[in-house]
Amino acid sequence: MAAPLHPIVYWAQKAETITLRVDLKDVKDPEIQLTKKSLTFKGVGIGAAGLNSYQFTLEFLKEVDPEGSAYRITDREVNFVLMKVGASVQWPKLTLPENKEPWLKIDFDKWTVEDDSEDDELRRKAEFEKDQLKQIEKQLTECEAEAYADFKKMYLCLYNFIQFIGFSYIFIYLLVNFVIKGQGMKQAYSGVIFPLSLCQCLSILEIIHPLVGLVKTGAVAPLIQVTGRNVVLFAVIRNEARIESEPIVCYLFLVWSSIELVRYPFYMLTSIGQESVVISWLRYTLWIPLYPAGLLSEILTLWTAIPFYEVTQRFCIKLPNVLNISFDMVTYLYIHIAAILIAAPTMMSHMWRQRQKRFGSKKKIH
Known part of the structure; x- marks a missing residue:
């Protein structure tokens, strides 16, 4: 529910009276309730937020005389003259100490001070303006933080949804055409290579997200996974046409997409602060057969790619050359295979610990 709008109210005092000036234009038939200790005002007029309904309540520091008080409505404002009760002394402030309203300001044009109270009032004015600035800064900071949080939720939800749609298409296409209908390798490969390449390019953002603070996870795990996949896809598969005819390539694409069918919905729900028990269980369980x-x-x-690159010598750099460096693609492929075998136990152990942390048995405290 939206907070009520408050008009700007200026106040001043003389020895026997309090004057209020409500900064509202064209007010018609306002609701006004005045007691010894408070004033409530409701009315429709033109204020800081345009033509709207405005209201405020003031709880006075001391008592006023409702019978001796009066108000007057003009086209430009609403004026109150409130009679003080008791001795004719200056009030140190208009309202109770705990009530500090940002819309209540001092009307210095009508202020009458006695003795040496002018310095005190100027000090109060400076403190009041300082408090106002602090409140404005706080509100701006809160608004910026809220806007950033909303943007982050929307962006992460949209990113994970797009990736889910892309990998869903790849999985369904391969399952129907390659597995069920037995479509040829080249046709199946041609049907999914573009959307898969697009999804894998977008996945580079998963390395950037933790670096810029969009997600709280580290950047090392996505760096290893995304880089490893993209090297296999773009450097190895897409640069050797004969690999397109190998069935293992489509099986690889099918496994990759199977993993993402659960991972991206899980992250999509997490980004908006929601959770599905079924999706969470699948996220921490399906990796057991799919990762291996x-x-x-x-x-x-x-x-499979090694014999092809042995023949073509693609990407091989031999000495001597200007840069004085050498690179052998076949040697790299052997190193990549060795790296997968070495890293696999660590990756599987990490995933198993994550699953135990999420779904492990709970021990009772005796």
């Missing part, structure tokens, strides 16, 4: 299948498929794909 994915790693094995990557190894077999790289192993």
